[in-house]
Amino acid sequence: MAGVMLGVASLIIVLSVMSGFERDLQDKITAMSAHVWIQPLDGNASREMLAKTAKTPGVITAGRYLTTQALLRSGSSATGAVLFGLDGRAAGDVIQLASHLKMGRMPSFDGRGPEIALGSELAGQLGLLPGDPVVLVTARGINAGAPIMLRAVVTGIFEVGMMDYDAHTGNLPLECVQRLLGPGVRPGAMVRVADVFRAHEMSALLQSRLGTGFMVRDWLTLNRNLFYAIRMEKLVMFLILLTIVTVAAFNITSSLIMTVMEKTRAIGILSTLGVPPRRLSSIFVIQGVLVGASGVLAGVVLGSAICAVIAVYPISLPGGGTVYYLTTLPVRMNLLLDLVVIPVVALALCVLSAVYPARQAARLDPVEAIRYE
Secondary structure: OHHHHHHHHHHHHHHHHHHHHHHHHHHHHHHOOOOEEEEEOOOOOOHHHHHHHHOOOOEEEEEEEEEEEEEEEOOOOEEEEEEEEEOHHHHHHHOOHHHHEEEEOOOOOOOOOOEEEEEHHHHHHHOOOOOOEEEEEEOOOOOOOOOEEEEEEEEEEEOOOOHHHHHHEEEEEHHHHHHHHOOOOOOEEEEEEOOHHHHHHHHHHHHHHHOOOEEEEEHHHHOHHHHHHHHHHHHHHHHHHHHHHHHHHHHHHHHHHHHHHHOHHHHHHHHHOOOOHHHHHHHHHHHHHHHHHHHHHHHHHHHHHHHHHHHHOOOEOOOOOOOOOOOEOOOOOOHHHHHHHHHHHHHHHHHHHHHHHHHHHHOOOHHHHOOOO
């Protein structure tokens, strides 16, 4: 029973932590990013297209954007970054930049001047604070002449909590990125939807509404390899930890076999008195079910209690925020998986473990069982 309890508790704890990691990663990816991206192929993100997109059921808002890679140079150092040029709606409503500002203010997205907001790690690498100047440099191409330079003022520093984003991203007005990229560049659109987990359905709906002049992609599609790897890891961990329950089930089998050997005389007497073999086998099956059910119930209580304690008193991770995306161990229980699937699978293993001893008890010859009594 203790073996079943530890196996079930381990399954619940480990899978809850992995589910918490997956959800926390999803939250960080969508915290300051569009849910759906629309890239023009032979069209443009015009006001009419944005209005048509915003009127689509399930869409909250949409705004225009451009992106490019650039070299950022301050007085002390230089580093590369990904720059997002946004209009006011994309910055304020789609990625909600203001809610992630750590210090300073949002850039002016009405085109009054070159202003930029930097990720906290990127600003730290460059030694910049709000009010400091920074030089943005982009290359036109190998044979396209001199690179384009733009001087901007850092107005704010944001922090998402995701190292890759905070260390390599800057946001500035759309017109500034258009100046860096040169004429002829077509802005795309970024969309925020009501249900982030239905973004794939929304992207298909928007693709059908906008036609072939635009390529529509959602955040789930862009990160599908990452989340597929996480789900495969969860499945593998489930199968590995299930071996603990399997070992405990074998212990139930051996225990019941010993019980059958000890109760050989009683089984023989009951058979002689007319108890049918099916009734005899059910006695040992019920014993196995009781042991397994007790262990499963205790494991569910223990695992849920430990997950609740971790949720209330988070465990700090070494190197949190630098080596990992997370600073504390995340926990998120899945009621269907933790309270239904795991207990049912564990209990089924325990029942199967009792079948062989029960059949052996039912096959005992009563004459041989009481010959020497």
